[in-house]
Structure formats: structure tokens, C-alpha cells
Amino acid sequence: MAEAAIRAGVEAYFGYPITPQTELLEWMAARMPELGRTFLQAESEVAAINMVYGAACTGARVMSSSSSPGVSLMMEGLSYIAGTELPVVLVDVVRGGPGLGNIAPSQGDYYQIVKGGGHGDYFPIVLAPSNVQEAIDLMVLSFDLAEKYRSLVFVMADGNVGQIMEPAELPPFQPLKTQYPDWAVRGAENREKHILSSIYIKPEDEEVTNYRLLERWHEIESNELRYKEYFLDDAEIVVIGFGTAGRVAFSAVRAARAQGIRVGLLRPITLRPFPSAQIAELSKTAKALLVVEMNSGQMLDDVQLAVAGHAPVDFYGRMGGMVPYQDEILAEIVRMAGEDIPLEGDPRRRWAQRVNYGRNGIK
């Protein structure tokens, strides 16, 4: 991901070590100076994101990367970046939590990233790779999206995507920018001054800004939705999962297909914008939907909103840095194929009672 960002023309990287994303920082530490670009290890994630904030004001391609607790520390700065309408890319290699948690792969930051990005009223773009090649491709895309929409772009990878090794093709080297946007702060030589700020002290001005952000978001929703469909044409059971959970679910879906079960997979690549319309459409014909996540059911809420009660939804998750095995998801698919899933009730509670992690230990 670091090399992909370099090839995409990133001019400055500021970060702070935290497992499981430190390899990204280390790669930047070696590569950026040898290319004459900016690398700086900050004293904290708080400082790192504010260095990114400053560098982004110059119109340069800039990024940082961190993992869950570090991203929590960055939230204030991210909100300022959003309020100042600056293009910035942040990679969050999500680990188990809450708190210090652990360094194992998790998707527990879905709310923090997809619904959040700090205080205030805005929407970030969120990309979720499920393998190394996709992580590389989405890194390149993230800078283009950030600049096109003057938006914050999160690449939300779980610790598995962050640590795995597999063959992949790197993109060609892009030349560094030579033109900078009209709004950039680079010194007011022979022109009026530029001010970059997230302050709109009059509520009516802030509302105009919020509306501008909203209009831009509607444009993003219309243009930038990305997802992958597998075996959905005749699927009675629709599995929905992103990142590593989506990847493991894909293997489970293939295994279930081999048993003759009509099951398919929808894997969101953009978590924001979210493929709500596609899920709504699938819910008209599916017997039931299964949401698979490495958390206690966060994207589940968005799926349920999209389904709007038109089809039963079940949930299967692992938490705390645990990654589901293919067989666990396969067992869920087989179960759902053989029984009627209730339309009413809370899928999260049904799952919690089914798996019973607390009393019997991990399966």
C-alpha cells in the first residue's frame, strides 16, 4: 500500500508507529527520502494528522496511516480537514478493541470510520480492500477521489489485509504534480491572500458550508459506489461482507455452491457510499440475507436499513481480533438454507445466542 501510494505520487507522509500498520510507515521512511519526498515520524498521531492537515493546505498529495487507537487520536484533526475541505488519504489498519485491545485483524472501526471521522456534519469516502491487489488499486484511487471531491478518503483495511503477503501487481509510476489547485496556500506571490480554515462563526455561513459538503456527497454517491457481486443471479441466500470477512465469505459461498446451495455474495468495496439500493433490490427476491463481519454487527445496521424488513436478515460475526473460518460461515449458510429465518426479531441477538462465545469458549 505504501509503494502504491508512492507510485500514485504521494508527496508527503506523516505517521506514528502502531501495530499492525508500522510496515507502511517503515516503507515510507526508506522510500520517501530517496525520492526526495517528505517523510516525518511525528511525536503522536495527534501531531501526525495535524502535519498532514498543514501539508494538505499546500495542495500536495499527502497521507497518513495508523491503526484503531491511533485513528481515535486523529479524529479531531480529521474533522478539521473535512471542515477545511482538503484532500487527504488515511489508511486505518483496524485491530481488535475497544481500548488497547490487541493487534489482531478486526473490523470494529466500522462505526468510527464509516459513520464518523470525528465531530461535525460531513461524510467521508470509505474504501475497504479485501486482498493485497485491491489494497494497491484502492490506494491509487483514493488520491484521485480525495482530490476530485476535496474530500477525506479512508482506506479501511483490517489487520489481515495489512499483514498478508501475496502476489500483486504494482501500478506504474505517476509523475509528481506540478500544478496546484486554486485554493492552495503556498505564499501569496502576486495574488490576493488565501485563507484555509474550518471556522464559519456565523451559523448561516456554516449551514452553507454543510450544504456544499452535502451536495458534494450526493455527487460522490452518484458516481463512486463500488461493490462486487458473486453468484447472485439465482441466489436464494445473499451473503454480505467486506474486507477479509468478505474474502472468507467468498470461499464459504463457493463451498456451499459445490453442495448445491443457491447462495451468492455481495462484497461492498465502498462502505461509504454504501450499496443500499443493490441490497434493497436483492432483498426482493432473496429468501434471506446473511451479514458476515469481524465485529459485533456494525455494517449490519446499514444492511437492515436497506432491506427495510423485506427479507429476513441473519448475522454472523467474530470479534476481538478473531477471523472467521470458511467452515463457520459455510455452516451458517447450510443452516439458513435448511430453515426459515424469522422476519422479525434482532439478528444480532439471535447470533449472540447461537454462538454463545461467552459461556462455552470459542468454537
Next chain:
Amino acid sequence: MVTTAPTRLVYQRPTTLSDTPNSYCPGCTHGVAHRLVAEVLDEMDVRGRTIGVAPVGCSVFAYNYFDFDFVEAAHGRAPAMATGIKRVLPDRIVFTYQGDGDMASIGMGEIMHAAGRGENITVIFINNAIYGMTGGQMAPTTLPGQKTTSSPTGRDVEVAGFPLHMAELLSNMEGSGYVVRRSLHDPKNIRLAKKAIRTAFEAQVRGLGFSMVELLSSCPTNWGLTPKDALTWIEERMVLVYPLGDYKVSPSLANLRF
């Protein structure tokens, strides 16, 4: 025969200071500090390559009062933001303008590490021993015994600790090239403050590392004093706690004269 005496312009607004009414209280020395910065930047003729970083506090709108490129930082993070700008644009002159709450309290981590790295930026530090914008609470630089809205019986050092001496602290960092304390309480000291600000920017131009000018400033409104008495309070009270002087001067600056 009528003759007209030749006119000589002796005083005008610096070109880098905007023709904008400011939001500072009567008698506050922020305006003096702004003017000194603008005069120095005019004299150095660097408007086109100067970028300012405004803080959170009374000077949150500093970007409105200067006429060159400016950004607005989160509370305390101005040195980090300035670092980001300076690292990408090393030939620009980048400075932060920060108060005591912003720099010495919430922004302590960012300022110490900027100095430690020898970040080649300039910091104008306004020390008025109080939180002005939020209405007069205790600052890290509030004097022992000083009454504020959050130390209503006076700062009790057994509870609230002691004032932080930022010039002394920052001068100990190896990355610092120029760290001094001046005061804005009378014309002589204002002139000395201007020289210090000039020297700090010259240190940056020469790549001598981190530079900081601490300016003892008045806050008549929140101190509950008249503007004149507030200046006297600086002279009689603040200077005793915060001695004026040069705390770190790179040898390369020793012979600069303005």
C-alpha cells in the same frame, strides 16, 4: 507667497496588515504584536512567500488581520500544522501565532517536539497569563495567587501547580536556534520586541532551526484592570516571574543589526 512645508510620511499601516477592524478588546496588546510582525515582514519584503498559522484563542481570527496566506489550526496544533507546511515548502517562511493556553497547555506536545526537531519555523508566543477568549480562566502561565474565573481565590500552587516558563523550557531544546522573551508594556520594550521578531524570522531564513519570541502581553478585560494599569501590572508583576532576556541565540545571529 504661500509656501507648503514638505510632508514626510512617518507612520502608516504596514502593507501586510489588513485594513480590517479587529476583534481585540481596547488596550489589548495583540494589536501591537500583529503590527510588529507585519512591520518585520514588510521590511524583509517576504509577503509572497510567508504562510501564517493561526491558533485557537483570542487570535483565532489573526488570518483576517494579516494580508498574506494563512491557515487556521486546531487548538494547540499550530506547530504540527506549520511543520506539515514547512516540510513540503521549505523555502517559505512559516510562522505560528499562539497564546499561552494554546501553546503551553493543550499544545505542549507539539511545541516541544517542533523545537526538539529544530523545525525551521518561527513562533510568536503571546503570554498574557490567562485564557482570554473563553472569558478569563487560569492559564498554565497564570501567576501564583492570580485570580481568574477558574482560580477565584487566586492560583494556589499546591492545587494548580506553578507557571510554566516556556522561553526557558524551549531554550533547552537542542533544535532551538533563537528563543527570547520580550514585553509589550512600553515603547522601549515594544522596540526591543520588534528587533527580536525580526531576528527570529532572520533565523528561519538562515535555516538556524526553531525560533520563538515570547511576548508578555496585557489582557485588561480579563485582568479587570484599565489598559494603563494592565501595562503597569506586566511591568511590576509579570516581568518578575517571567524575566526578559535572550535564552538561546545561535552564534550565527550574534552580529545581526537592524
